[in-house]
Amino acid sequence: xxxxxxxxxxxxxxxxxxxxxxxxxxxxxxxxxxxxxxxxxxxxxxxxxxxxxxxxxxxxxxxxxxxxxxxxxxxxxxxxxxxxxxxxxxxxxxxxxxxxxxxxxxxxxxxxxxxxxxxxxxxxxxxxxxxxxxxxxxxxxxxxxxxxxxxxxxxxxxxxxxxxxxxxxxxxxxxxxxxxxxxxxxxxxxxxxxxxxxxxxxxxxxxxxxxxxxxxxxxxxxxxxxxxxxxxxxxxxxxxxxxxxxxxxxxxxxxxxxxxxxxxxxxxxxxxxxxxxxxxxxxxxxxxxxxxxxxxxxxxxxxxxxxxxxxxxxxxxxxxxxxxx
Amino acid sequence: xxxxxxxxxxxxxxxxxxxxxxxxxxxxxxxxxxxxxxxxxxxxxxxxxxxxxxxxxxxxxxxxxxxxxxxxxxxxxxxxxxxxxxxxxxxxxxxxxxxxxxxxxxxxxxxxxxxxxxxxxxxxxxxxxxxxxxxxxxxxxxxxxxxxxxxxxxxxxxxxxxxxxxxxxxxxxxxxxxxxxxxxxxxxxxxxxxxxxxxxxxxxxxxxxxxxxxxxxxxxxxxxxxxxxxxxxxxxxxxxxxxxxxxxxxxxxxxxxxxxxxxxxxxxxxxxxxxxxxxxxxxxxxxxxxxxxxxxxxxxxxxxxxxxxxxxxxxxxxxxxxxxx
Numbered sequence: 002x003x004x005x006x007x008x009x010x011x012x013x014x015x016x017x018x019x020x021x022x023x024x025x026x027x028x029x030x031x032x033x034x035x036x037x038x039x040x041x042x043x044x045x046x047x048x049x050x051x052x053x054x055x056x057x058x059x060x061x062x063x064x065x066x067x068x069x070x071x072x073x074x075x076x077x078x079x080x081x082x083x084x085x086x087x088x089x090x091x092x093x094x095x096x097x098x099x100x101x102x103x104x105x106x107x108x109x110x111x112x113x114x115x116x117x118x119x120x121x122x123x124x125x126x127x128x129x130x131x132x133x134x135x136x137x138x139x140x141x142x143x144x145x146x147x148x149x150x151x152x153x154x155x156x157x158x159x160x161x162x163x164x165x166x167x168x169x170x171x172x173x174x175x176x177x178x179x180x181x182x183x184x185x186x187x188x189x190x191x192x193x194x195x196x197x198x199x200x201x202x203x204x205x206x207x208x209x210x211x212x213x214x215x216x217x218x219x220x221x222x223x224x225x226x227x228x229x230x231x232x233x234x235x236x237x238x239x240x241x242x243x244x245x246x247x248x249x250x251x252x253x254x255x256x257x258x259x260x261x262x263x264x265x266x267x268x269x270x271x272x273x274x275x276x277x278x279x280x281x282x283x284x285x286x287x288x289x290x291x292x293x294x295x296x297x298x299x300x301x302x303x304x305x306x307x308x309x310x311x312x313x314x315x316x317x318x319x320x321x322x323x324x325x326x
Numbered sequence: 327x328x329x330x331x332x333x334x335x336x337x338x339x340x341x342x343x344x345x346x347x348x349x350x351x352x353x354x355x356x357x358x359x360x361x362x363x364x365x366x367x368x369x370x371x372x373x374x375x376x377x378x379x380x381x382x383x384x385x386x387x388x389x390x391x392x393x394x395x396x397x398x399x400x401x402x403x404x405x406x407x408x409x410x411x412x413x414x415x416x417x418x419x420x421x422x423x424x425x426x427x428x429x430x431x432x433x434x435x436x437x438x439x440x441x442x443x444x445x446x447x448x449x450x451x452x453x454x455x456x457x458x459x460x461x462x463x464x465x466x467x468x469x470x471x472x473x474x475x476x477x478x479x480x481x482x483x484x485x486x487x488x489x490x491x492x493x494x495x496x497x498x499x500x501x502x503x504x505x506x507x508x509x510x511x512x513x514x515x516x517x518x519x520x521x522x523x524x525x526x527x528x529x530x531x532x533x534x535x536x537x538x539x540x541x542x543x544x545x546x547x548x549x550x551x552x553x554x555x556x557x558x559x560x561x562x563x564x565x566x567x568x569x570x571x572x573x574x575x576x577x578x579x580x581x582x583x584x585x586x587x588x589x590x591x592x593x594x595x596x597x598x599x600x601x602x603x604x605x606x607x608x609x610x611x612x613x614x615x616x617x618x619x620x621x622x623x624x625x626x627x628x629x630x631x632x633x634x635x636x637x638x639x640x641x642x643x644x645x646x647x648x649x650x651x
Contacts, residue, residue, distance in 0.1 A: 020497075020498075020499075023351065023353070024351075025351070026348065026349075026350070026351050026373060028348070028373060031375070031376075031414060031417070031442065032438060032441050032442070035441070045373075047605035048351060048353060048370075048604070048605060048606070050356070051356075052604075052605050089356060092356070109602065113357060116357050116360070117356065117357070172345075173345075174345075273642070276607055276642070276645070277434060277642075279373070279377075280372035280373060280377050280606060280607040280608075280638030280639075281373070281605060281606060281607065282601055282605040282606065282607060283605075313605030314605075317598070317601070317602075317649040317650075320601070320649060321646045321649050321650070324642040324645060324646050325642075325646070
């Protein structure tokens with residue numbers, strides 16, 4: 002495995018994913034633009050295979066394994082989106098997948114991962130460490146661990162969304178002043194920022210995280226990787242990782258303009274607005290970018306901004322509550 | 327105005343709409359395919375500008391008016407989707423629009439039409455006739471009436487979705503055995519069936535309507551235009567037109583294989599399934615095609631079928647109830 006992701010690696014990933022990953026649309030709404038006072042282009046990654054961007058990296062990483070290693074199978078730990086990405090990729094490649102997931106993961110993420118044929122092992126987020134559990138399963142069963150973000154192939158796979166954004170924005174006559182993307186471990190934004198730095202270097206890129214889980218924002222400011230306190234709570238289940246990845250931080254600290262944080266209330270308002278104006282289902286973690294515009298964490302001020310909506314795997318009960326406001 | 331729609335007219339419409347209408351994606355879900363037992367490709371027209379396919383025809387029709395006629399403005403009658411299509415097209419062209427809408431139209435359709443700058447005139451569906459009201463407003467104010475389906479430019483505009491479906495299915499290595507599309511007045515399915523008959527002649531095309539509003543299905547069978555009884559009820563507000571259009575029936579009676587009808591219960595189940603598996607918001611009328619697969623009105627049996635989902639303009643209250651099941 003290479004030591005760090007490269008732009009050539011993103012090109013190679015795009016070739017591997019052709020015809021397998023969805024080229025998700027870049028959506029725009031007249032009403033949304035008017036309401037927010039600028040031009041907002043939504044990269045709709047909830048329309049990606051498995052309902053989130055994670056399939057891009059998972060397939061890219063697993064498909065580059067040596068055939069002999071690949072066929073014994075893979076293991077991953079994930080709150081649910083990487084889980085489905087790995088399960089779907091393994092199914093396509095005809096190999097077994099074991100996924101370590103928290104017991105309190107959204108039901109839709111658990112059931113979809115199982116429906117994709119993966120074996121699911123549950124753990125307790127408060128008492129057990131998912132990394133060591135994943136590594137134990139890997140060594141006990143001889144499986145290859147597919148990490149959620151600190152893997153060059155994963156970052157390069159996620160970066161393919163960035164190439165699409167640049168091409169689609171160009172076709173829409175849009176010059177991107179900025180891009181906002183959700184940030185958990187930081188793999189999506191690392192890959193996307195590499196692609197944009199190559200193809201659209203004037204675009205300023207910001208990570209967006211839930212309040213109290215803004216480890217990337219604080220780490221960017223401090224110039225070193227900082228952990229979250231662990232006391233916070235948020236319904237953005239996809240974005241609760243404890244600290245930036247080593248590899249992702251190396252990229253993000255170089256390429257990002259800064260990091261933003263948003264409240265769960267603004268996230269709910271963003272999910273409603275996406276329902277009303279664009280007819281798409283965002284999960285909480287997928288809607289933080291738009292929440293930053295609603296809450297004013299980022300001042301739109303007539304600019305043209307791409308907002309990456311990373312996924313839509315949300316339980317109906319949560320979505321119903323969000324629609325109630 | 328030409329007397330009937332032509333395939334050349336659909337090509338001309340596609341050129342006019344380029345860069346203005348969204349090329350909506352053709353979506354597929356591994357889980358959906360497995361659950362239904364076939365290959366289902368969803369044409370996601372809720373992702374179209376204004377949240378339904380109607381923008382295609384409305385812009386195509388209005389943009390072909392003589393400039394002197396165009397600038398005095400247009401009027402339309404509509405339960406809400408044609409309303410928004412006409413309002414958005416008029417706004418783009420910088421001309422005034424008046425829309426005659428039923429008082430009980432979904433709130434989201436009323437507010438979005440107004441937000442697009444149109445003047446809305448409300449009428450009572452039980453007591454007033456929308457056609458004569460629309461014609462009266464047109465003659466009183468010197469506006470041009472943009473009919474919802476019996477207009478060659480409208481049918482040709484809607485037909486552009488058919489060209490996209492054929493191109494997108496080809497890129498996905500899919501040979502379409504059948505296509506199912508919602509049917510109100512029949513403009514969408516008329517245009518789409520013209521496009522498919524040209525580009526994918528082996529594909530069998532079916533209209534789908536709510537039970538008790540299956541005027542197209544019964545008319546196809548009888549070989550003449552029949553009315554609905556008027557006693558039925560359905561929450562598919564976009565599909566409640568009283569009988570097939572004259573022009574649309576002339577096309578549909580020639581090109582459709584048949585017509586299907588579905589219950590509101592199956593429509594709700596289809597809306598839930600689209601939420602879960604594809605993360606898209608369908609309005610009731612937009613989900614009838616998938617409902618036909620769920621309910622068995624159409625036997626999927628391993629076939630490859632395109633299901634057109636025509637719109638997503640649904641009030642949060644209705645969507646919440648649908649998620650509750």
